[in-house]
Amino acid sequence: MFSKEEAQRLKKEFWTAFAASNSRKWILYNTKIKDVTFKFYVDNKKAQVLLDIEPKNDKNRIVYYEKVESLKDLLLENHLPDAIFEREFHLSTGKVISRVWVEKTGLSMNNKEHWPEIFEFFSEKMEAFEYFFFEHEEYIKDLEINT
Incomplete structure (x- = not known):
């Protein structure tokens, strides 16, 4: 078990090492859709690459989600077969x-x-997510286009 200070130091070291291992600039919070973000997550049991849809307006959240969900087959078949x-x-x-x-x-x-495997997972999966997003960005962004 780590102390709070040791855990913070290790976390900082992890993210610094990840940035050093991968010079690519990820879009993350820069999707140009308010409150729609890509994120990396890791803890002591798993690593995740996330697309979070969290507008304060619940109606917009559902519309954005349904737009992405309407593209589910394309995401699963062409980019991330294990997406949830x-x-x-x-x-x-x-x-x-x-x-x-x-x-x-x-x-x-x-x-x-585990770090090299996590870094590889992050890079591979985020690249696939971003590629999918860029292919369908205009459709996802436009709240006027129905799903």
Whole structure:
């Protein structure tokens, strides 16, 4: 078990090493759709690449999610065959968002031997997510186009 300071140091070291291993600039929060973001997540059990859809206006959240969901077959067949879709994902804060993600279990940020595998997973899956997003960006962004 790590102290709070050790855990923070390890977390900072992990993200610094990831940035150093991959010079690519990810879109993450720069999707140009308010409150629609790509994220990396890792803990002591799994690594995930996430597309979080969390506009404060629930109607917009559902429309954006349904647009992505309408492209589900394309995402699964051409980019991320293991993607998971959840219309109502409950965060630990109680907030409800929509989420599409991929994950790899059995990996721990606390184990430096896992880092190369996590970095490879992050890079491969985020690249596939971004490619999918760029292919369908105009459709996803436009709230006037029905699903």
